[in-house]
Amino acid sequence: MIALEDREVDAGSLATELVRLGGRLMMLFASASADGGHDLCAFVRAHDAHGGVIRLRAPVPGSTYPSVTPCVPAAHWFEREIHDLHGITPEGHPRLEPLVNHAPDEGEVKLFQEDDAGVTHRGAERLAGPGVFVIPYGPVRSGVFESAQFLVQTGGEDVAYCAQRLFFKRRGAERRICEVPLELAVLVAERVSGTSTVAHALAFSHAVESLADTEVPPRAQAIRRVLAELERLYNHLEATVRECEDASLAVAQAQFAALKERLHRIAAAVAGNRYLRGTVVPGGTRIDLDAAAVGLIAATMSEWEREWGRVLALLLRTDSFLDRLVSTGPLSEEDARDFACVGPVARASGIDLDTRRDLPYDGYPALAVGHHTDGDAMARMEVRFQEVGSAVELIREAVGSLAPGPTHVAIGPLVHEAALGAAESARGETLYWLEADGSESLSQCKLRAASFVNFGAFNRVFDAQVLTDFSFIEHSLGLSPAGCDA
């Protein structure tokens, strides 16, 4: 259960209060209040390494309030979302264009002088004039990719600026979670970001378990750790495969893709689904790891780890790979903090945060959080390489500590009105805020995938980069448009 410290401020001083608290803005959203107005709700973590989460509530009686984005850049997309969904205007927001409700065909392709948070981007000063044009890349892109659009502003080779347009894939997950009976809602959470199924199911389940004060049995916690780390492994492998593909290393790509395929086969054998769906539910897990499954994991993981070590060692000696990643797409620590980045993206830029350690859950043992200070594509990959090693170790530990006992307890009556659930996906902190009003379904759900915040910082990594680096940068960030768009 996540300890929440509730505070109330008026909307006019929300920005001042956020600046005074410092720390990281986890999420910001609005909900309709009983008196016909709206409540803004901000979640802040003053210190990632210790302490709880501060929940700031700010009632907005009318339809406007002073924007917090000029002081807290991390709020930029949250405020545009609030404007789209509730019609409240954050006055003074530097770019209050539609975000989640965009009409893709009517959008004019134009040159940006300022980035989303209102800062004149450095490329605009460096690269200007009639020769600068925009490549509208996407939403349908070459190759097998998820739909997203990138407006790449360029003079031909140098990228002056890259604006990201997401939310082509918005499926209304938050609405669906509140529409369906509570016991089926986890199926929706699992499908928000299909490659982070376990992390989303965990964050959702943690919130429901907090609402009902339910304690998950130790055996279920260990199984959850196995599943979560297996998911982390195949996501990190996916990023590696993509980077090898970008570097035209055909053999490396095939070798890492084969390693990834073996993880999916383990998942299919022990959980009945290659992406681990239908495994984590509020109250525990729906699957059990019997002796045969434990044997399979133990036997295949050590051989897998040996193979991984060999291919990785080869990759780290391949100059044509290193040349493309080192110093490519740097994200400064300042930018990463400004945009409240999470996961490997933040850790590669020198920010020490990991939900598994900071908001502990499911009995994770003490975790050494690896981080890097370079902030470039190579640093992001190195953070992932380290995490592959630690994930294998965590799986081994969890399989070894499977205590006998139940894997599931029934969820009791919801004794609390609202709760926050969190989990660390392969892409970073995943959050679910749930409210219940005693009916069969939840009354409010706000979810925030790691990719929502990391995509918000996308344009910050393109300073002084060239067009051919685009895919290296994109894949080193390892983002999920599905999770971002929800």
Next chain:
Amino acid sequence: MIRWFLRGVTRRRLTTRYPRAEEQAPPGFRARALLPTEPLVGDEARDVAAVCLPRALSVDPDGALAFDEQRCIGCGLCAPALAMDPGYESARVGNSPRALSPSFRRSLHIRHVDAGSDGAVEQEIAALLNPYYDMQRLGLFFTASPRHADVLLVTGPVTKPMEAPLRRAYEAMPDPRVVVAAGTDACSGSIWTEPEVLGGVDRVLPVDVYVPGDPPTPVALLHGLLLASGRTREASSPFTGRAA
């Protein structure tokens, strides 16, 4: 580079012999629900249908349990009333498939469009290139331009902002062309509903082959693509999909 070469040539063959040999799913694999041979009726049918989020299970006017495999996400919540079918070969031909050109038989170029998927099916499609499936051995290729494509492989339940790009990709393709819906959400909309999503690719384009699965496995995708080029048949169980 020589090290990579040696690494490549010293590994054993991993590639499946599918479709010449069957590819077996592990025993507990949850591909889709399996209706019992004895029809479920009455309260029992109603209770099972109530836990089916994507409405794959419903009670027909006679009170018997009906099943739409194009909506099934294999969640297994209908167990133990229903068993789960592990079979990989889930692809089905649509109600009015177009006549296929003989030129498709040994070379099929595929353009993928994501119309709002959850992201896992893209990885399963990309997995067709890994050494285990190696789809190029079957004459299947991805192409960047819809102008070079024979097959439009569509994922996702079709979100509103993706409707126009999807239509444009289809219109840019030369005839003969085939549309394959990949994944349960592309086949039927699955758990997603209006107003954000339209509810399946066939609301926008004529679909020739449906590949349900959540996500569809690489073998299911291969089965669907081979079906689209007239090189294989449907699995033997009866077609219970979106009958007209």
